[in-house]
Amino acid sequence: MTKGTVKVVVCGDDKVGKTSLIVTLMKDRFVPNLQDVLPPVTINRDFSSNPYSPKGTILIDTNNEDIIQLHLQLKSADVIWLVYSDHESYEKISLYWMMLFRSLGLNIPVILCKNKCDRYNNTYNMENQLNVNVDTKVEDEEFIPILMEFKEVDTCIKVSALTKYNINQVFYLCQRSITYPIVPLFDARVGQLKPLAREALERIFLLSDNDQDNYLNDEEMLALQKKCFNKSIDINELEFIKDTLLDLRSSSTPYQNPYYVEGKGITKEGFLMLNKIYAEKGRHETIWGMLREFRYTDSLSLDDTILHPKLNIPDTSSVELSPKGYRFLVDLFLKYDKDNDGGLNDEELISMFQCTPGLPKLWSQTDFPLSSVVNNRGSITLQGWLAQWSMTTFLDYSITTEYLIWFGYEGDTRLALQITKARRFRRRAGKFYRTKVTDRKVFNCLVIGKQKCGKTSLLDSFLGRIYSTLYTPTTKPRIAVNSLELKGGKQYYLILQEFNEFNETDILRDKRKLKECDVLCLTYDSSDPESFSYIIDLFKKYNKYIKSIPIVFVALKADLDKQQQRCSFQPDDFAEQLYLDHPLHVSSLWLSSLNELFIKITETALKPEECTAGFPEEMNIDDSDYMQTAVVLGSSIGFVTLLAFTLVKLFKANDHK
CATH class of the missing domain: 3.40.50.300 (P-loop containing nucleotide triphosphate hydrolases)
Known part of the structure; x- marks a missing residue:
C-alpha cells in the first residue's frame, strides 16, 4: 500500500x-x-x-x-x-x-x-x-x-x-x-537478523520449498524471484549466490557446508544467511520485496486486514468454501502427503503447520483429528480434511481466511469463500417456519438427549468408528463432521454437535447457536424407561426456542429391548401431537439405520418445513402445491363468474323480447 x-x-x-x-x-x-x-x-x-x-x-x-x-x-x-x-x-x-x-x-x-x-x-x-x-x-x-x-x-x-x-x-x-526500514530486520550491534525477521523468512523458505525436501533448488529459487519481483533471476547472479554460500563455513560444521549442498540447493540456514548478507550490504529492498509479497507489514506481522477480511453476511446466511477454496485445500493436502498413503500423519501435519501459529484453537478444543474421518492408522484422510475445513468455515470463517494466508494462499481469500442466501421464512397458522434450502452444502445439527442415551456412540458411528461398549462421559462439547451423498449424487457436509447436560440447557437459550442450527436431533435411549422424560422436560422449559427449528426424534440403542417410557406421553404420541414423524429407531450396530438417520437429518435441513413442530399435515405441503391449488381455484372462480354474467345477460335479453 x-x-x-x-x-x-x-x-x-x-x-x-x-x-x-x-x-x-x-x-x-x-x-x-x-x-x-x-x-x-x-x-x-x-x-x-x-x-x-x-x-x-x-x-x-x-x-x-x-x-x-x-x-x-x-x-x-x-x-x-x-x-x-x-x-x-x-x-x-x-x-x-x-x-x-x-x-x-x-x-x-x-x-x-x-x-x-x-x-x-x-x-x-x-x-x-x-x-x-x-x-x-x-x-x-x-x-x-x-x-x-x-x-x-x-x-x-x-x-x-x-x-x-x-x-x-x-x-x-x-x-x-x-x-524499506532496516530496524525491524537487522541488529547492527550484534550483526544478526532480528528474531521476527528470521521467523518470517523461515516461513517464506518453507512455503517456497514446493517439494518439501528442505532445500531451495534452482527451480524454486527462480519461482521465488518471479513471484516477489516479477522478473527472472539472472543465471550469473544465481551462480554468484551459490558460490558465496559455498565459500562460507560454520565453526560448528567445518567439514560440511550448512548453507548450500551441491545437487540439492540452498538450506534454510543458507537462505537466512543470504538475507543477512543483503541486510549488511544495504539491500533492504530485496528482503522487503519478499516480505511484502508474502503479506508482511512493517512490524513483520501478517496484515490483519488480509488475515480477517470483512464480509457482508446477512443475518441468517452461512459461509462455505467455494470451489477455489476446496481446490487450494486439496492441493495443500497432496503437497504434504509425502508418503502418498491418502492420509496426513502426525509428522506430516507438523510439517504443514510449521508456517502457521499451530492448530486452530477450535480444532484443539474438539480433539482434532478425531473430530473428522481418519484412516486405520489415525491419519486424517482427504475426505476428513475437507470436512474439517467445511466445519471450520461454517462455524467461524475468519479462522479459514487466516489459515489460508498462513498456508500461502495467493489473492483475496474472500474468493475462497461463498455466502449462502439468507434463510427464507413463511407464516402459516400464525407461526413462522423456514422454507426449502437450495444453495447450502454444509448443515449443522445439535444432538440433544439425556446422559448415557448413546449420543457419543452416534457421533463415533457417523465417523465410521468401531462401536465400543466402554462408557466415557461427555465432559466438554464434541463435534463430528463428515460428508455424505444423497440420491442424485449431490454431496453435503453434516456437522453433529454433542453437549453435556449442563451445556445443553445453555445452548437451547443461546439465540446465536440456535440461529446456526439447521436441525435439532432429539435423542433418547429406547431401552431406558426414564430417558424420554428428559426430552419432554426440555420442551416444557424451552418450547418457544425448540419449536422454531426443524426436529428429528431418534430412539437410540434400538438393538436392545424396547421399554415403555415412564412419562406423560409415549414418544410416538408426543411426535404426533407436534405433527412430526415418529422417532427413527437406530443402533450403532445397525449400519443401515445409521445411514437412514444421517440422510434424514440432511433432508430435513434441505426441507425444514416438513419437520417443523406445530403444523398439521394438511398445512404442511409444498409451496408448489399451494400455487397449483391457487391457480385451479382462481380459474374455477373466474369460470363461475363468467358463466353467471353470461346467464344474466341472456335473461335480460329474453325480458326485452
Whole structure:
C-alpha cells in the first residue's frame, strides 16, 4: 500500500551545507549565495519506483538558533537527515545531536551524511581541474563507530552539493528508510537478523520449498524471484549466490557446508544467511520485496486486514468454501502427503503447520483429528480434511481466511469463500417456519438427549468408528463432521454437535447457536424407561426456542429391548401431537439405520418445513402445491363468474323480447 507524505528534517551544525543540499536536489545544480533557512519544500520524485514509496516527501530545513522550533520540527519528523562536513561537526554527532534525539524520545531512522566531499566526484571542479582518486578508507572509518554505537543510524553516505555527488542517492536513502526500514530486520550491534525477521523468512523458505525436501533448488529459487519481483533471476547472479554460500563455513560444521549442498540447493540456514548478507550490504529492498509479497507489514506481522477480511453476511446466511477454496485445500493436502498413503500423519501435519501459529484453537478444543474421518492408522484422510475445513468455515470463517494466508494462499481469500442466501421464512397458522434450502452444502445439527442415551456412540458411528461398549462421559462439547451423498449424487457436509447436560440447557437459550442450527436431533435411549422424560422436560422449559427449528426424534440403542417410557406421553404420541414423524429407531450396530438417520437429518435441513413442530399435515405441503391449488381455484372462480354474467345477460335479453 502506498504510504502518505513523509517529513524529512535536515539538521546539523551551522555551515555544514544543509540548505545547499536541499537546493541542489531541487534544481539539479549547485546554487551559491543562498538564504540561511529555506521554507518547507515538497518533492514528489520517487527514486525507488515501487508501490510502497511515499506519495510525496517534505524536506524541512532547520535553524539552530531557534531551539524550541528545532525540537518541534524533529518531533514531527519521519526521517532525520543529519549532516556534518568536518572534524568539529563530526565530533558533535555523538556528543550533541544523537543525545538530543534520544532526549526527545525519537525512535526514527537517521541518515548520516558527510557533505563537501567534492573530491570524490570524478568530474571537473569549479576551477575545471580534474579530481584525482583519493584513499577514502579514513573517512569510511568515521562511520563505523557511529553505526556501532547508535542503532538509530540507518546508513551513512558521503555527498557534495557542489558537484551533485550522491545527491539523488541520499534522498533515495531517506525514502528507503521509510519504504524499506532496516530496524525491524537487522541488529547492527550484534550483526544478526532480528528474531521476527528470521521467523518470517523461515516461513517464506518453507512455503517456497514446493517439494518439501528442505532445500531451495534452482527451480524454486527462480519461482521465488518471479513471484516477489516479477522478473527472472539472472543465471550469473544465481551462480554468484551459490558460490558465496559455498565459500562460507560454520565453526560448528567445518567439514560440511550448512548453507548450500551441491545437487540439492540452498538450506534454510543458507537462505537466512543470504538475507543477512543483503541486510549488511544495504539491500533492504530485496528482503522487503519478499516480505511484502508474502503479506508482511512493517512490524513483520501478517496484515490483519488480509488475515480477517470483512464480509457482508446477512443475518441468517452461512459461509462455505467455494470451489477455489476446496481446490487450494486439496492441493495443500497432496503437497504434504509425502508418503502418498491418502492420509496426513502426525509428522506430516507438523510439517504443514510449521508456517502457521499451530492448530486452530477450535480444532484443539474438539480433539482434532478425531473430530473428522481418519484412516486405520489415525491419519486424517482427504475426505476428513475437507470436512474439517467445511466445519471450520461454517462455524467461524475468519479462522479459514487466516489459515489460508498462513498456508500461502495467493489473492483475496474472500474468493475462497461463498455466502449462502439468507434463510427464507413463511407464516402459516400464525407461526413462522423456514422454507426449502437450495444453495447450502454444509448443515449443522445439535444432538440433544439425556446422559448415557448413546449420543457419543452416534457421533463415533457417523465417523465410521468401531462401536465400543466402554462408557466415557461427555465432559466438554464434541463435534463430528463428515460428508455424505444423497440420491442424485449431490454431496453435503453434516456437522453433529454433542453437549453435556449442563451445556445443553445453555445452548437451547443461546439465540446465536440456535440461529446456526439447521436441525435439532432429539435423542433418547429406547431401552431406558426414564430417558424420554428428559426430552419432554426440555420442551416444557424451552418450547418457544425448540419449536422454531426443524426436529428429528431418534430412539437410540434400538438393538436392545424396547421399554415403555415412564412419562406423560409415549414418544410416538408426543411426535404426533407436534405433527412430526415418529422417532427413527437406530443402533450403532445397525449400519443401515445409521445411514437412514444421517440422510434424514440432511433432508430435513434441505426441507425444514416438513419437520417443523406445530403444523398439521394438511398445512404442511409444498409451496408448489399451494400455487397449483391457487391457480385451479382462481380459474374455477373466474369460470363461475363468467358463466353467471353470461346467464344474466341472456335473461335480460329474453325480458326485452
